[in-house]
Amino acid sequence: MHKGFLKAGHLPTLFCAFLYFDISFMVWVILGPLGIQIAKTLALDPAHKGLMVATPVLAGALLRVVNGILVDHIGPKRTGLLAQAIVIAGLAFFWWYGIHNFMDILAVGLFLGMAGASFAVALPLASRWYPAQHQGTALGIAGAGNSGTVLASLFAPTLAVMFGWRNVIGLAVIPLLVVIVVYTIFAKDSPNRPAAKSFSAYFEVLKDTDAWWFMLLYSVTFGGFVGLASSLPIYYNTQYGLSPVIAGYCTAAAVFAGSLMRPVGGALSDRLGGINVLTIIYSIAACALAAVSFGLPQLWMAVLAFVTGMCALGTGNGAVFQLVPQRFGKEIGVMTGLVGMTGGVGGFYLASSLGYSKQLTGSYQSGFLLFAGLALVALIALKAVERQWRMSWGTAASAAE
Numbered sequence: 001m002h003k004g005f006l007k008a009g010h011l012p013t014l015f016c017a018f019l020y021f022d023i024s025f026m027v028w029v030i031l032g033p034l035g036i037q038i039a040k041t042l043a044l045d046p047a048h049k050g051l052m053v054a055t056p057v058l059a060g061a062l063l064r065v066v067n068g069i070l071v072d073h074i075g076p077k078r079t080g081l082l083a084q085a086i087v088i089a090g091l092a093f094f095w096w097y098g099i100h101n102f103m104d105i106l107a108v109g110l111f112l113g114m115a116g117a118s119f120a121v122a123l124p125l126a127s128r129w130y131p132a133q134h135q136g137t138a139l140g141i142a143g144a145g146n147s148g149t150v151l152a153s154l155f156a157p158t159l160a161v162m163f164g165w166r167n168v169i170g171l172a173v174i175p176l177l178v179v180i181v182v183y184t185i186f187a188k189d190s191p192n193r194p195a196a197k198s199f200s201a202y203f204e205v206l207k208d209t210d211a212w213w214f215m216l217l218y219s220v221t222f223g224g225f226v227g228l229a230s231s232l233p234i235y236y237n238t239q240y241g242l243s244p245v246i247a248g249y250c251t252a253a254a255v256f257a258g259s260l261m262r263p264v265g266g267a268l269s270d271r272l273g274g275i276n277v278l279t280i281i282y283s284i285a286a287c288a289l290a291a292v293s294f295g296l297p298q299l300w301m302a303v304l305a306f307v308t309g310m311c312a313l314g315t316g317n318g319a320v321f322q323l324v325p326q327r328f329g330k331e332i333g334v335m336t337g338l339v340g341m342t343g344g345v346g347g348f349y350l351a352s353s354l355g356y357s358k359q360l361t362g363s364y365q366s367g368f369l370l371f372a373g374l375a376l377v378a379l380i381a382l383k384a385v386e387r388q389w390r391m392s393w394g395t396a397a398s399a400a401e
Contacts, residue, residue, distance in 0.1 A: 009129035014141060016187035017126040020080055021145025023179045024118035026152045027087060027172050028056055031109060032230035033156040033251065036237045036244040037165045042102055046238070050355015052102070053230040054348045055109035060116020061344020067120035068337015075189040076125035080118065084180045087115045088173050095170030108169065116226075116344060118145075120337040127325055127332050128190035133270070139325070140266025140318040147259030149229040153252035157233070157244040205331050205338070213385055214324055214335070215342035217278065220378040221316030223346015224285060224371060228310060229255050231351045235364065240299050250303055258310030265318025274323040275386050277315060282379035284312035286372045293368035317343075327389075346374075 031038065032053045039049050070079040090111025099105055126142035159168045205211045232254060236247035269277045288309030296302045320339070328335040350371050357367035 008131060008134050009126075009138060010188060010190070012186040013129055013188050013190075014126050014138060016183050017122040017142040018145045019179055020084070020125075020183050020187070021118050021122035021142060022148040022151075023145075023175050024084070024087070024115040024122075024148065025146050026148030027091070027176065028060055028112050028116035028118075029053075029149045029226065029230050030152045030156055030168070030172060031056060031105070031112065032149075033153045033233050033244070033248050034160055034165045034168060035234045036247065037157070037160050038105060039234070041165070042105065044102065045359060047355050047359040048102055049234050050231070050352045050358070052105055052109065053234070054227075054351035054355070055106050056112035056116060057226055057230060057344050057351060058348035059110045059113020060119075061113075061341045061348060063113050063117035064120040064340040064344060065334075065337040067117045068124075068334045068340070071121060071124050071337075072334060075193065076121050076128075077183075077187050077189050080121040080125065080183060080187070081180065083114050083117060083121060084176060084183070087111060088176050088180070090114070091169055091173050091176075095166065095173070099166055099169070117340075119143075119340045119343075123321065123336045123340075124332050125187065125189070127336075128192050137263065137267050137270060139321045140263030143266070143317060143321060144259055144263045146225065146229075146262060146314075146317070147256065149226075149255040150252045150259060153229075153233065153248045153255055157248040161245065203334075205328065205334060210327055210385075210389075211335065211338065213381060214320065214327075214339050216381055217378055218317070218320045218339045219342040219346030220282065220285070220371075220375050221278075221313050221320055222340070222343030223348075223350055224289070224375070225258050225310060225313040225317060226344065226347035227350025227354075227371075228306065228313075229258075230347065231354050232306065235354065236299075236302075238358065239295065239364070240302070242299075250299070253303060254306040254310040257307045258314030261311045261314035262318040265315035266322050267318075268315070269319045269322035274319045274326075275382065275389065277319040278382055279379065281312040281316040281319065282375050282382070285309050285316070286375040286379070288312065289368050289372035289375065293365040293372065295363065295365065 035049060035053055067079055067083060094108050099108060122142050122145060123139055126138050130138040156168055232251040233247040236242045236250050265277060288305050292302055292305045296305060324335055324339060325332055353370060354364050354367035357364050
């Protein structure tokens with residue numbers, strides 16, 4: 001890591017941003033790795049399975065806007081503490097009360113959505129400490145907290161076999177409590193906090209077309225990442241007959257690869273330009289999703305295709321958030337919320353469409369192909385605005401000169 005970066009910001013806060021996001025993300029997607037056991041207990045059909053894993057994603061998407069606004073009004077640290085307390089209270093309640101039917105599991109998903117909204121806290125918490133030339137690296141490190149999905153995929157199915165999936169919901173409270181203590185002690189809000197605006201002022205950014213372009217771009221990169229992270233355990237079980245534990249391991253391989261590439265995507269974008277990086281990754285992601293849509297005959301082929309696609313999507317997540325602070329530095333809180341929201345909406349769309357595709361056609365193909373098409377739409381949109389961006393808001397969007 002470059003020495004200039006180590007001196008530029010506040011490393012304890014950067015670590016806390018990563019840790020807070022990592023454990024929150026683990027909890028956010030936990031219904032995916034537990035989905036096989038939950039579906040068996042509650043007798044869910046494919047459409048219900050898809051909606052079950054998609055509900056926390058959509059709730060997290062919508063709550064990111066709320067957290068983005070709170071971040072700019074009360075600061076990221078206080079917002080993070082409030083959100084974490086809500087998640088802990090919700091999980092503890094449902095562990096005590098029990099989860100008896102499909103509506104109960106959807107209610108759990110709503111509380112898990114607040115954990116997913118941690119994105120709108122962790123990134124501004126880190127971003128405000130670092131100058132423009134280090135934004136890609138800093139936000140890549142903080143955003144690598146999406147590796148929490150690896151922890152969920154690796155451990156949740158095994159713990160469910162040992163203790164029952166309902167108790168895993170309660171056990172998730174333990175790491176959340178540990179993190180809230182560390183976060184309270186070591187995280188600090190940056191002194192470079194922008195002045196709070198009126199609530200209506202936050203949505204002024206929606207009058208800027210660049211905000212909508214970023215929302216589209218991230219709906220594909222992050223939407224693909226979290227949608228696959230939530231859906232792959234059920235997909236592997238249905239398509240290849242894998243047990244919950246083995247399906248979790250296969251999912252973890254893809255998720256780990258995608259998470260690892262997020263900071264790489266940020267660093268690459270600092271050097272090569274976010275637009276250049278995104279141009280490549282959308283093409284790769286579209287090809288990978290199209291390939292898996294045909295139901296690859298061997299498990300190893302599917303794992304390889306998903307790992308490739310997740311690497312591209314993870315790189316794209318870092319690239320998008322190398323660009324956002326360059327264009328909307330003063331509105332980073334609300335833009336993190338808005339862009340993060342559309343990322344979650346993309347994930348909800350992918351996860352739910354895969355379930356409905358299986359339910360209606362007996363195959364996942366149409367769900368995967370539609371999202372591959374969305375990646376191509378994002379690529380076309382990126383090329384359409386590329387020249388304008390390079391000319392109007394600086395070399396940050398371009399390769400380093």
